[in-house]
Amino acid sequence: xxxxxxxxxxxxxxxxxxxxxxxxxxxxxxxxxxxxxxxxxxxxxxxxxxxxxxxxxxxxxxxxxxxxxxxxxxxxxxxxxxxxxxxxxxxxxxxxxxxxxxxxxxxxxxxxxxxxxxxxxxxxxxxxxxxxxxxxxxxxxxxxxxxxxxxxxxxxxxxxxxxxxxxxxxxxxxxxxxxxxxxxxxxxxxxxxxxxxxxxxxxxxxxxxxxxxxxxxxxxxxxxxxxxxxxxxxxxxxxxxxxxxxxxxxxxxxxxxxxxxxxxxxxxxxxxxxxxxxxxxxxxxxxxxxxxxxxxxxxxxxxxxxxxxxxxxxxxxxxxxxxxxxxxxxxxxxxxxxxxxxxxxxxxxxxxxxxxxxxxxxxxxxxxxxxxxxxxxxxxxxxxxxxxxxxxxxxxxxxxxxxxxx
Numbered sequence: 001x002x003x004x005x006x007x008x009x010x011x012x013x014x015x016x017x018x019x020x021x022x023x024x025x026x027x028x029x030x031x032x033x034x035x036x037x038x039x040x041x042x043x044x045x046x047x048x049x050x051x052x053x054x055x056x057x058x059x060x061x062x063x064x065x066x067x068x069x070x071x072x073x074x075x076x077x078x079x080x081x082x083x084x085x086x087x088x089x090x091x092x093x094x095x096x097x098x099x100x101x102x103x104x105x106x107x108x109x110x111x112x113x114x115x116x117x118x119x120x121x122x123x124x125x126x127x128x129x130x131x132x133x134x135x136x137x138x139x140x141x142x143x144x145x146x147x148x149x150x151x152x153x154x155x156x157x158x159x160x161x162x163x164x165x166x167x168x169x170x171x172x173x174x175x176x177x178x179x180x181x182x183x184x185x186x187x188x189x190x191x192x193x194x195x196x197x198x199x200x201x202x203x204x205x206x207x208x209x210x211x212x213x214x215x216x217x218x219x220x221x222x223x224x225x226x227x228x229x230x231x232x233x234x235x236x237x238x239x240x241x242x243x244x245x246x247x248x249x250x251x252x253x254x255x256x257x258x259x260x261x262x263x264x265x266x267x268x269x270x271x272x273x274x275x276x277x278x279x280x281x282x283x284x285x286x287x288x289x290x291x292x293x294x295x296x297x298x299x300x301x302x303x304x305x306x307x308x309x310x311x312x313x314x315x316x317x318x319x320x321x322x323x324x325x326x327x328x329x330x331x332x333x334x335x336x337x338x339x340x341x342x343x344x345x346x347x348x349x350x351x352x353x354x355x356x357x358x359x360x361x362x363x364x365x366x367x368x369x370x371x372x373x374x375x376x377x378x379x380x381x382x383x384x385x386x387x388x389x390x391x392x393x394x395x396x397x398x399x400x401x402x403x404x405x406x
Contacts, residue, residue, distance in 0.1 A: 032295030053285030055148030162189025172243030239276030308373030315373025
């Protein structure tokens with residue numbers, strides 16, 4: 001896989017050694033058990049896969065290249081490049097301005113743009129109408145387009161099945177930048193509908209089976225379907241694609257469910273004319289990180305810490321998995337760890353910032369599950385390790401811990 005030119009301050013000597021060790025021990029990536037990093041009083045069980053993925057490193061390389069190649073020019077990001085506060089703040093500190101926030105609210109008017117300006121397209125991609133608007137102002141949108149290649153693969157699949165006259169069901173969060181971009185392309189080739197989860201998939205099935213009215217459909221899926229979608233004609237042939245950062249097992253569950261629904265309605269003989277097989281749109285990094293988190297669930301630990309941006313979809317699903325077994329703290333960086341007794345963390349389902357006391361058990365050794373999302377720098381993970389270790393006096397050196405990797 002291609003090596004990207006990512007700034008060294010995002011790297012970590014400790015994490016690099018761990019990843020190299022696991023690569024040598026398990027070159028075919030078949031072992032999802034965690035790595036034990038033993039400091040004596042504190043033992044970290046670190047996920048087999050975590051941190052920057054291919055798409056994120058590609059986006060970072062292109063963004064910093066835009067800065068290097070355009071001194072003196074105004075440089076804009078359409079919205080957050082990735083969902084990580086450290087990376088986005090680094091770009092802001094270097095003079096990059098955001099045109100929109102992550103919810104699509106305008107921060108700087110497009111009317112202020114000139115042909116001399118540089119606009120970076122984020123890793124999530126951008127809706128076609130936004131691309132067209134930028135190009136109407138003579139902005140070269142392909143010059144610094146950081147769209148993840150695995151997102152573009154989903155777009156190609158949506159084009160393929162759309163042209164084959166399948167309505168495209170998108171498993172995603174309708175207000176997420178990537179899903180907005182995917183919907184705009186799906187809608188170009190055929191009709192499209194967004195479902196958030198298996199519950200919404202089952203609700204949509206009621207319309208496929210003709211059990212609910214079009215008036216109720218307009219309420220249930222408001223703002224999440226193509227204009228002029230015909231519930232009778234357009235739901236006879238469907239295929240499922242996904243926002244690449246969704247829970248992979250849920251995307252598969254939704255696809256399998258719709259196949260079952262079409263089998264119920266049309267029978268097995270003609271199923272290929274009613275359901276498109278699209279299982280290859282899942283992102284490799286999403287799969288690997290989630291599989292590694294399932295590996296963490298096989299271990300015993302006192303707590304779990306998941307590090308990443310609070311608006312990061314892929315990170316939120318790692319939190320969701322860890323919470324099945326461990327008391328889990330979702331933090332953006334080591335700065336959220338105030339002291340040995342106090343931690344600030346994020347309640348993702350309720351979108352609330354919380355503060356907890358006595359999060360570290362009063363014993364040694366303590367065992368901590370540690371992982372991060374695909375947009376989190378390894379240096380931030382190292383920061384968490386150092387911060388927690390600083391609370392204990394009888395800690396082994398980094399050299400000792402790395403030397404005894406298991």
